[in-house]
Amino acid sequence: MKLSVIKNIHGTIEVMTGLHIGASKETIEIGGLDNPIIKDPLPGSNAPYIPGSSLKGKLRSLYEMKEGRYTSKGNPCDCAKCEVCAVFGTSSSKRPPELGPTRIVVRDAHLSEKWKERFQKGELPLEIKYENSINRITGIANPRPLERVPAGVEFDFFISFRVFDTDPKDAENDYMNVLFKSMRLLQLDALGGGGSRGCGQIRFTNIQIDGEQKGADFLESIKLN
Ligand SMILES: [Zn+2]
Known part of the structure; x- marks a missing residue:
């Protein structure tokens, strides 16, 4: 099999409801918030971002x-x-040669230019949402804070897609359709933590494939069945 082309799929991830992608326990500072979100470790940055692994895993x-x-x-x-x-991709050692390499590479999604500037100027305050669990007997609420990227914020996403000469050509089974279906499903579901409690609704907008702009209803036009 031969690599025919690498397609570039990019666009905007728009946060519709507060997004919480949790940082690992090791990165929590002493006295810090219990449930912080993951932030760019680059010195001077500390900006929220969406790890490619989180996006890919959810898709x-x-x-x-x-x-x-x-x-x-x-x-x-x-x-x-x-x-x-x-x-x-698969970690399976049985991966047969005809399956070829993993087709997608999902990059970390960083704040869009506009939001990067606003963040640097301190105009992107992260949101602390308090969630309660209520003791069924005493009725006492037990609030816990959850840090979130507020609604309206935009991230730039980039996905590379490798197309091989042996890949199925039939549009319905096209490997790239697997990606678009999963993106449509993600819009109907949620990214990050607390999805069942209203966090993490997102929308993919401004989708471009190799620089070709797709219409606003592109993902809605992808059949799920
Ligand atoms: Zn499989």
């Missing part, structure tokens, strides 16, 4: 849920045969 898991294609233990598919394994 994959939604697609797998939709297609019922995960392992009996709930782990990612590792059949090393299907379109999910082709597009998102």
